[in-house]
Amino acid sequence: MTESLKKFAKELKSFREAKDISLQYIANRTKIDIKFLQAIEEGNFDILPDLYMRAFIKEYAKEADFDVTEVLKKYDLAKKGVTEEKISQSTDLKESNIEQPVEQKEQQAKTFVKNETVNKSNSGSLFRFRTNYLKFTYVSLAAVIILSIVVYFLFLRGESTKTLEVSDNQLSNNSTNRFELTSDSTQTFANIEDDSLKLALKASERVWVKVLSDNKAVFQNFINQNENLTFKAEKEFRVSVGNAGAISMELNKKPLIIPGTKGELRSYIINIDTVKSYLLSVPTRNESRP
Template identity: 30%
Template sequence: MLDKFAEELREQREKSGITIQQIAAKTRIDKKFLEAIDQGNFSFLPELYVKAFIKEYAKVIGLDEEETIKKFLIAREGKDYNEVLEQEKLEKEKLKEIKKQETIQPRQTVKPSPVKSYYDDSLNKNEQSDSDRDKMKLLYAAIAGSAIFIIVLLYIFVFNKTDEIIVEETPIEEIVSNNSQRFEEETTNELTTPVWTDSLVLEIFSSETTWVNIFPDNAQPVEFILYPNSARKLSAQNSIAATIGNSGGVSLKLNNNPIEFSGRSKTVRHFRIDKSGKLEYLNTPPKSGQKNDREH
């Protein structure tokens, strides 16, 4: 099914009169990755990376990006995406028709039955008596409530004097906001030199299209794609962990000093840099709040 999917992409591209080179120029995606998509080879990089490239490819040749990704995911499971999408369309139309029928059908109105009324003097007297008793109960309840209120006030102001100082608690939202990890990032082809307040400032330079996943101080990850001849600067207080998809296409600087980083083209690499500037390679991808095993 992936071959069929790739064939449809290729046919649409040729029908639009667009070449692989033109797509590469518009999207800044490496030509060899676009050729792999054109040939039905979708295993050249991690899935997230591939989906991003397919979206850009579809956009340039005039296809709906979200529908194209949906077809790719269905084809990856070995299913005929045309049949699946057609079935979904039929189910939506059927549901729409049911709602339409419910709207058209008139609502049945129920006529209220006539209420028979009569006057009974004895019943009226009983009701009056019950009303008087209810008023007395309310009066007694009000008196009791007032007495309790007075007792509570006496206890607070007379019997419960204390020199204890009451400290207003800071809302939890404010504490979380004040103690959240700072994370600054800058994406530009012409790098500037801002003033950084954090201990670690990592610059990633990319000579090829590269997927990056960064964990500053073991916090939530920041994921992005670097295109050829671009860079990104990130900062943290104590440590930076990262996963780089195309590790052979990047070089690193820590606090404006180059650091030695070994990677290979089309190979994923995991690493961590601590406050001392030491770089350690990891066996597994880093996760938020978790320390990973080092390579031996």
């Protein structure tokens, strides 16, 4: 573990504690095992593959009310060994009742200006919570208004030849996953008409999942409790699960018997004939890479 990663972990912990947010609260909100959250704050980032660790840091930052984008950016810099100065605490100059020589007063004034300059340069630090929160609120409100206008013109004033399905696809161009949402909250990805395999996933609690359809990544995110997702493929699925005991699967509407218990990290290879499962081992602290 590098010094930059240690420093990054300490900053996360100190700012979480400053906001009076407990690790148990974050664990309850994200359904992430608290031992992984503790590993993040201890700088033990080798305990999991980077793919999982990055996803956990993202959820940690979100529930701790941090700037998620800036946290991930700083994590990437820390992995490369790049460090940034922490926020400097501004200091107040106390007025002295004793008369000082002119030269000493001038030196004090120069020191004050220098400190103010340093504080201003550090004001763009990672955790500008209040300012970022207000900006996010205003931007979100503006986005909702703009989206409402776009939807109005697409559905009520658009060309009559445009169908509801096409409009939905236009609104989801910013997402790498193509899906359609049905009334029972079931999502269908990789929409190919002649696919021979259909995989359905259901989460019993919030769980992180990555799905590859014919070696093409079609989903990588958390699935909420009781949420159903459906994917299509021609030959094969590869599924990675952050908590194997919290997911159930069906292939072509037939339940799959998949190994895995709660808390296990597992990867599955699924085709028309077989289901292969691999346990992703989590190294202990003594086994972690130097």
